[in-house]
Amino acid sequence: MFSISILVFSLAAAAYRLWRSLAISKDSGNHTASRLKILERSHETGVALSRLVEHDGAGSWPPKASHGDWPSELLPYHEIYMEMIPLLSSANPSLNNDVNIKRLNRFRSLLSKKLSERVDMVGVYELLSSIEAGNWSGCCREAFNGFYCCIAVLRHSYRWAVIPIVKVAQEEKIVDFPSQIDMPWAYLQRHFGVESDSGSNTSNVLHNYNDMGERAYKININISEAVDTTEDAFFRMFYDVEVIAYPMYQDMVSANIAFEQGNKKECLKHMQDINIRLRELLKVFYQNLVESRVAKGMWLRYCQGFQAWGAGRMVDGEYVEFDGVSGSHNLCFMVLDAFLGMKSYMNEQNLCRYIPRNQRLMVATFRKHSFFDKLHADNDQEISHQFGKIIQHLKVFRSAHKNRIMPYLAQPAPERMMMTAGKSFNEPSNDAAHLKLLDNMLVSRLKDTIAVASKLLA
Ligand code: HEM
Ligand SMILES: *[C@@H]1O[C@H](CO)[C@@H](O)[C@H](O)[C@H]1NC(C)=O
Ligand SMILES: *[C@@H]1O[C@H](CO)[C@@H](O)[C@H](O)[C@H]1NC(C)=O
Ligand SMILES: *[C@@H]1O[C@H](CO)[C@@H](O)[C@H](O)[C@H]1NC(C)=O
Ligand SMILES: CC(=O)N[C@H]1CO[C@H](CO)[C@@H](O)[C@@H]1O
Secondary structure (H helix, E strand, O other), X not given: OHXXXXXXXXXXXXXXXXXXXXXXXXXXXXXXXXXXXXXXXXOHHHHHHHHHHHHHOOOOOOOOOOOOOOOOOOHHHHHHHHHHHHHHEOOOOOOOHHHHHHHHHHXXXXXXXXXXHHXXXXXXXXXXXXXXOOOOOOOOHHHHHHHHHHHHHHHHHHHHOOEOOOHHHHOOOEOOOXXXXXXXXXXXXXXXXXXXXXXXXXXXXXXXXXXXXXXOOOOOOOOOHHHHHHHHHHHHHHHHHHHHHHHHHHHHHHHHHHHHOOOHHHHHHHHHHHHHHHHHHHHHHHHHOOOOOOOHHHHHHHHHHHHOOOEEEEEOOEEEEEOOOOHHHXXXXXXXXXXXXXXXXXXXXXXXXXXXXXXXXXXXXXHHOOOHHHOOOOOOHHHHHHHHHHHHHHHHHHHHHHHHHHHHHOOOOOOOOOOOOOOOOOOOOOHHHHHHHHHHHHHHHHHHHHHHHHHHHO
């Protein structure tokens, strides 16, 4: 039984590596570091993409990260998370508050104890300060990226302490974190330009993968095979869309350059490439958000709860609450919307809380240079047609997303109150009202997308 699952896993891993090498080899030729350099010299959007890749991505995108092969000061964090995961989740969540409070306290005190015994705060502080001063000789960017993920998942595991998440933890509004995971978090958030106490799709998901496409910090160990496969398939989607999106970003820069140079033929070619990539990118969603890959009965309790947050702190005498991780944090969808000149789905405050600075800047430059509104009906029919195809792809995605996710969110989880990862508000009087609220947000974005399409017809 055990060896069969290992076999299945190795086959899946091998298939994945093959797929990735194919996906990446399609980019050979023009989607290389040298192409990036040319784009950087030629356009503001190229500068922004290059800054993201060099600084945040450790030279690549999605960002490169390594887990555990780190400077000795940081290593205890990796080891402690690995030791704690088996204690985090359980197959039979209790409905009894007292039992859950005991489990929560036990998990937190053990985690605190390990952190205080093994982390050398002065050493960590000195290393992070020297990085902040621009001295990377003690730690490469890849390791720093993996460390970002590790501290984020340690914080999420301390926040919840019990997976599936339980009411008594949801009711806590202010959590007192051990200083060993507060102090580095402040450095990391300053470095990446993010304000939230919680992690984001960047820290928790993208930085969780090494360059073999393997995810370092899992949530559930040994619960069931269905939980394992659901957890793997769900998180992989967010990484895989960025693998395909990277060359698409380059095509967008090229399209901007060609359009501004008046080279419509070249621009059209890049627009066609964008559509080819976008179709591949959305396949990741269509093929993976299905019951056989992401099981509804497993997803809410074992994958989603951990990524939520719903806690906060006092800032200038006012309580500020942070949300958890959301699909709306996906860089590729923000960039696509910006390329079309659509206003951002997230407001400014949420952008600053959950989206790293260099991602925000890149999105903003794509929006600034959007040439969608400059197209002329007569002269630019073919390019307009390509824009129409992008919009059509997004419309289909948004309605599929809206329809597919609702049954996932509506799964029973009596040990908790309803709460999504991205939007932790739990005011609505009942679950149906809550789901309706989320549905409305998505419908409104779908309507915005349809409105863009009608500009094209006008
Ligand atoms: C079970 C799986 C999923 C659930 C339950 C879910 C749920 C949600 C919810 C409730 C929202 C609206 C609230 C918010 O902004 O946070 C949202 C937004 C969003 N989600 Fe998902 N999601 C899932 C999977 C995905 C996947 C796999 C992707 C992309 C690869 C994705 C992409 C997005 C995007 C881009 C938005 C922003 C709204 C928009 O641009 O239309 N989601 N999701
Ligand atoms: C790469 O791009 C250059 C200039 O944009 C173009 O002339 C060349 O044909 C492209 N090469 C490939 C392999 O697509
Ligand atoms: C840079 O950091 C390393 C190790 O973190 C340290 O040994 C070295 O002295 C620092 N260099 C400077 C110029 O501060
Ligand atoms: C998971 O289960 C297997 C088989 O029951 C066992 O050998 C292994 O030690 C367990 N791993 C953990 C981390 O508990
Ligand atoms: C780790 C992670 O939380 N990923 C999130 C990214 O976006 C999806 C889709 O909404 C969230 O559900 C995930 O929680």
